[in-house]
Amino acid sequence: MISLRDVHKVYKLPGGNTVRALDGVNLDVHAGSIHGIVGTSGAGKSTLVRCLTSLERPTFGEVRVAGKNMTDLSARDLREARRAIGMVFQHANLLDSRTTAQNVAYPLALAGVPKGQRHDTVARMLDLVGLADRGSSYPSQLSGGQQQRVGIARALADQPSVLLCDEPTSALDPETTRQILGLIRDVRDRLGVTVVIITHEMSVVRQICDSVSLLQAGRVVESGPIERVVSDVDSRLSHELVPTPEIPDGELADGAVVIDVALTSHPGQPAAAQVLSLAAERGADVAGGLFETLGTAQVGRLALTIPADQAPGVLTALREAGVTAEVRA
């Protein structure tokens, strides 16, 4: 549905210097999936959004959305192609002087959709986002979460095949975030729309993404389905999505060491209970741990403590069971 091939974006600064904001980005997002793009500040996320929506043309490379090569279109065709992309931002940026229904109708009016049809679509969209009874409310009468729902309804009104969400929950509290992410997933399930979420919050990726890419200094340095990314315990995304449990200073008994265990249970691989009993049989204690279900995989990180002289035996047993286990340095 979305593919970027060797996309570069170089900005020229007034003094003659250049900034390489995107440096050969390759990315594939499959139709109907929810793909997260994460990266620290300055990694190039906003530039990527602008290139995806063709608000800016890449300096080099190809951007394809819904079968169209966006880098190759005339201004008129580009305007039409951009209708395939609905945008949701951190703040809904609703028009304060217009009602909820009028806000949702706005992009339809711009696109020249006849009034009667607009009315039906707006009603359907407000129903979809759970605000069927708030069409005549003004933005100031809605909570932040409700305003974001209107933003999502507005983004979907013109039936885009892609919903591009740029930090959609960064301004929301955890409970509202959970609800909005649930709505985005629901919308994907019901409309089959492809979703790209730009975020700096790993919790967003954990909650709804099927696949994820890590952008760093203008390059995609890690990318893939969530299950695959977290299974690679050496990857940065794996560490950030399921962090290693911390053990507070002073909690480790004299002569004991910590063994870090990483496991991903798929059919045919050891499940958490098996690993725990194996560790317990050999006298290891669990000092900390967490388990997450990501996609179809159950991913666990455990910190075991054990007297140093017994560590080799536990390490061998765990590794024979197919689990990653290392003594913490």
Ligand SMILES: Nc1ncnc2c1ncn2[C@@H]1O[C@H](COP(=O)(O)OP(=O)(O)OP(=O)(O)O)[C@@H](O)[C@H]1O
């Ligand atoms: N219009 C521009 N002119 C010059 N440099 C730019 C421009 N837009 C972005 N940059 C530079 O490109 C790099 C990537 O910026 P970008 O805004 O895409 O990062 P980001 O990952 O979105 O960061 P943040 O999370 O802080 O928004 C930065 O070094 C930035 O200074």
